[in-house]
Amino acid sequence: MNVLITGATRGLGFFLAKRYLETGNKVFAGTRQGNKEELLALKEIYDENLALITLEVDSTASVNEAAAAVKKLTDHVDILINSAAIHADSSFDILEETDLDDCLPVYNINAVGPLRVVKAFLPLLKKSDGAVIYNISSESGSIGMAKRVKEFDYCMSKAALNMAVKLLSNYLKEDKIPVYAVQPGWMRTDMGGPNADLDPYETADKLIKLFASLTSGSAGIFVDNEGNVLPW
Numbered sequence: 001m002n003v004l005i006t007g008a009t010r011g012l013g014f015f016l017a018k019r020y021l022e023t024g025n026k027v028f029a030g031t032r033q034g035n036k037e038e039l040l041a042l043k044e045i046y047d048e049n050l051a052l053i054t055l056e057v058d059s060t061a062s063v064n065e066a067a068a069a070v071k072k073l074t075d076h077v078d079i080l081i082n083s084a085a086i087h088a089d090s091s092f093d094i095l096e097e098t099d100l101d102d103c104l105p106v107y108n109i110n111a112v113g114p115l116r117v118v119k120a121f122l123p124l125l126k127k128s129d130g131a132v133i134y135n136i137s138s139e140s141g142s143i144g145m146a147k148r149v150k151e152f153d154y155c156m157s158k159a160a161l162n163m164a165v166k167l168l169s170n171y172l173k174e175d176k177i178p179v180y181a182v183q184p185g186w187m188r189t190d191m192g193g194p195n196a197d198l199d200p201y202e203t204a205d206k207l208i209k210l211f212a213s214l215t216s217g218s219a220g221i222f223v224d225n226e227g228n229v230l231p232w
Helices: 011-022 037-049 060-071 100-126 152-171 200-213
Strands: 002-005 026-031 050-054 079-082 132-136 179-183 222-224
Touching (some): 002 011, 011 026, 011 037, 050 060, 079 100, 100 132, 100 152, 132 152, 132 200, 152 179
Parallel strands (some): 002 079, 026 050, 179 222
16 A cells, blocks of 8 residues: 655654555655654665655645655555654643744644645645545543643644544545544653553554454544544
């Protein structure tokens, strides 16, 4: 299968790319500017099965250029995983001290970014025999489960992403392209920190198995890494 993953330079996005490559798929790894050493190491192993694509989800021009680059390499995309996300530096400050202007770039990347990617890559998705879109969300974006008292930037961005998933699911229903929001769990990544519960490689493996078990009839749902449906 042809798999496009945003945010593949590090964290869950990187380990999803690694695991898909290990199971014989072709991966288009969306990368930002910065350290790509681990991806370059994978490139030496998997060669033509891994394409590094510059893809800054906060820029429409960058996303469109990425779609054009992928189109030169393949005529379809089977799986799109929107994994790119950020946290603001002031996210964990209390309301009286946090810089709310920090929220705007987080919303742009975490909520609007996936929409940019879907819009740009939709022609390639429509050429697949069974395209699927997975969006890496978070329980922090669930209004029904909300217990936090800060992280306005991240929580609100993921709530907006969840709404985008519902809208996209409705919009793409006739095209038979299922769309999902997925809560991967708290992982030991740069964002999750060293004290998190889960190993990102093991989580990537678990999520890929979960993706394979989801049916098109369940499109438009928000699930955790066990497949349990979560409240929006």
